[in-house]
Amino acid sequence: MTGNDANLFAAKTTLLRLPRRGTGFGGVPAVGHPAPDQAIAPVMPLPRHPATAPLRVDVVGGGPVGLTFACTLRAMMGDQVAIRVHDPRWHRRNGRVLWRERAEGNTRREQVVTLQSNVWSNLPEKVKRRLFTEGRFGEMWPLGPDSPAERGRPRNLKIRWIEDCLLDMAQDVYGIELRAEAYEVPEKWDGTHVVAICDGARSRTREALKDDFGTPDRDFYSINGEPLEETVLGIRVRSHLPDEFTVPLTVSQNRFLFNSLGGGFINMRLTAEEASEIVAIGENGPVECIERYSCTLRPLGDRFVCDRHLSTFKPSIDPLSFLWPRIMDGIRFFGASPSDFLSLTSFKLGMRQHSRFTAQLAPGTWGFLLGDAANSLHFWPGRGLNTGVKSAQSLATTLRERWQGKAFRSSDFSSHEGTMQQLQYREKSRAWTTMVMPDENGAPRGIEDRVRDGLEGPFDRQALTAELWNRVRDVKARLAPRMGHLPNDQWYLDKINGLHVKTLKVMVETGPWITREIGGDEISVNVEFPEPSRRDLPLTHLRATSLAG
Ligand SMILES: Cc1cc2nc3c(=O)[nH]c(=O)nc-3n(C[C@H](O)[C@H](O)[C@H](O)COP(=O)(O)OP(=O)(O)OC[C@H]3O[C@@H](n4cnc5c(N)ncnc54)[C@H](O)[C@@H]3O)c2cc1C
Structure with a gap:
């Protein structure tokens, strides 16, 4: 955002109050930043401080955490907050903001995540109703401190489905301004009270603001002075086995992790030697592709090909490949045959320690690291998105409680920053244990050495x-x-x-x-929605109103 944009942001927030529309939500005018061709969404009920000026929030990144944060905050604060979310993976078509698809240079994530019930039960009611549609999620085991029986079992969902639902709801239900572009740190912050930084593990915004947040430390997560980084293959298959069948196979070892939702997804942990085989080749030799950009490669005849770089996954055509037979073994183990092998990607996992997650960027403007931009975790214990959503819920709750129409003070965020530090300690300790894998005597024996x-x-x-x-x-x-x-x-x-x-x-x-070593107490976040949201009309009605509006 440039300085001019920031001024515009401030001006629009005060001037572009929309006329009253008999929406059935208290008739409160929407506050937001509607683009000329943007469908005007129904507004939320009036919250606690009707006389205060709206809180102005920029959200950097419309992944699952950025959108959860935006929808939750709007559900909590109604027209007392004006939110805009930026993401370059979107584009605008016929007045709607949509995800770019593969042909437009965006690789949608196919992985499945497990949301604990302490997390999913704290989502706004309307989001829950939309997200947990029959056939779109699976109930998992086991119950535990983060999925207590009274809140329900953990639930498996595809990241893609979470993102689709939240993007629809952000525009149809919550009246959030969506900007289909990358966020640029502005020269001046005029008018912006909060910048929620949710642009993922490789956050460029965090990097640009390192004077405010500090430089993350990799030494914490190093062995013999070398930062520990693992390479994992993500293998999508068509498997016919339900989770009940495969859970005992998954839990008995640490090489493969299988998830049955949406056909089947296998994660495979590699040694450095195996990872060095992850090479894509084009007509003139190796091409920067899967190992650099985590591209997804799909079968084409007898090989696996990237449709973006038109390169071939070398092990799939190399009769001497050491890795390829190991991949096929994993696929068969989970009930799929070679013709059920649908796609392949790879990613690297390492961790860094952050000194702080909350920073004053200028008088009246505060920045917050959330989601993977704050805590990027090893995914094996399945906590990355849970931790990200908890961070979003903590900040939304804090903003709702503390916004009085005046500049925030540092003390307003003591509790939120404390929650972030607790999350970092709990989740990174757990993830680190998974990375170094203690043996029966408690001595570290890293997964690579074991493989x-x-x-x-x-x-x-x-x-x-x-x-x-x-x-x-x-x-x-x-x-x-x-x-x-x-x-x-x-x-x-x-x-x-x-x-x-x-x-x-x-x-x-x-x-x-190693369930015992990584189990134990969890960090909980108290989330309260104001009274009116419990009286919200059913989602179907809201959507119909929005389209009619
Ligand atoms: C294989 C695998 C399995 C996993 N399983 C689990 C699980 O079971 N449970 C769990 O809790 N977690 C799991 N995770 C982790 C989970 O996927 C992540 O924690 C989660 O996606 C992070 O969400 P996010 O919104 O913070 O970041 P991201 O999903 O990375 O989204 C960041 C967004 O920011 C946008 N962006 C980037 N730069 C800019 C910019 N300059 N301006 C504006 N926008 C920008 C990007 O386009 C993107 O949309 C898993 C991860 C993997 C890889």
Whole structure:
């Protein structure tokens, strides 16, 4: 945003108050930054401080955290807040803001995330109704401190579905201004009270504001002076197995993680040597593609091809590839055949420690790091989005409680900053444990070393089979009372017997999930919506009104 834009932002917020429309939501005029061709959305009920000027909020990044934050804040504060969200992955077509698709240079994320019930139950009611549509989510196990029985079980959703729902709701229900462009840090902050920085793990905005937030420290998450970074393959398949069948297979080892929602997604942890095989080649040799930009490659004839760079995944055509047979082994293990292999991507995972998440950017303007921009975590324990949404809920609650129409003071954010520090400690400790993987004596034995040991002989097939089968049987016995119908023992034994002995040994060496070490108390965020939102009209009515408006 340039200085001029910022002035415009301020001016629009005060001048562009829309005329009263009999919307059925208290007749309160919408405040926002509607673009000329933007459908005007219904407004939210009047909240606690009717006489105060609206809080002006810029949200950088319209991923799941940025949009959750924007929708939650608007649900809490109604017309006492004016929000605009920026994201270059969108474009505007026929008056609507939509996600760019593959042909337009955007790779949508296909992965599935598990939301804990402490997190999903704190979403605005209308968001919950839309998000948890039959067939779009799966109920998971187990209950625990972050998914207590009274709030329900954890739920699996596709990131793509979360983003689609939230983007629709931001424009149709919450009247949020959406800007289909990258955010630029302005020279002056005129008129902006809050900048919520949600532009992901590689946040450019955080980088531009490092004088305010400090430089993140990688030394915390290093071994022998080297920052620990893992490479993971993301493999989409068409599998016909439900979660009940595969959970014992997933939990008994740490090489593959399978999620059945939407057909099936397998994550595979690699050694550095395996990761060095992740190369895409074009007509004239290697091309910067999957290893640099995490591109998604899909089958084309006998090879896997990136439709953006027109390059081929080398292991898929290299008869000497060491990695390719290991990938295929994982696919078969989770009930898919080579023709069910739909796509492939890769990503790197490392962590950094942040000194602060809240900073005063100028008199009257405060910046906040949220989501992956604040805490980018290893995904194996499945907490990245949960942590991001908690950070968004904490800030939204704080802003609602503290906004009095006057400049904020640093003390207003003590509690929010404390929550962010607690989240950082809890979640990064958990993720770090998953990365260094303590052995039975508590000594770190990193996942890479374990995989490497597994790939080397000697291979005693009988002993390895017995060890993995014992684990599967234990998990199966523990889960049977809580899950639906599980297959018989022979089904699991056949799966183990079908593994290549190298893959079998890797599974044994990587150990079962370290549930005890990463379990324990969780950080909770108190979220309260003002009274009127409980009286909100049903979503169907809201959407109809919006379209009519
Ligand atoms: C394989 C895998 C499995 C996972 N499983 C789980 C799980 O089970 N549970 C869980 O809780 N989490 C999980 N996670 C983590 C989760 O996906 C992330 O934590 C979450 O997507 C972060 O959301 P975000 O909105 O903070 O960032 P992002 O999703 O990265 O969104 C950032 C947004 O900012 C935009 N942006 C970038 N630059 C700019 C700019 N200059 N201006 C404006 N916008 C910008 C981008 O276009 C993007 O839309 C998993 C992650 C992976 C990779």
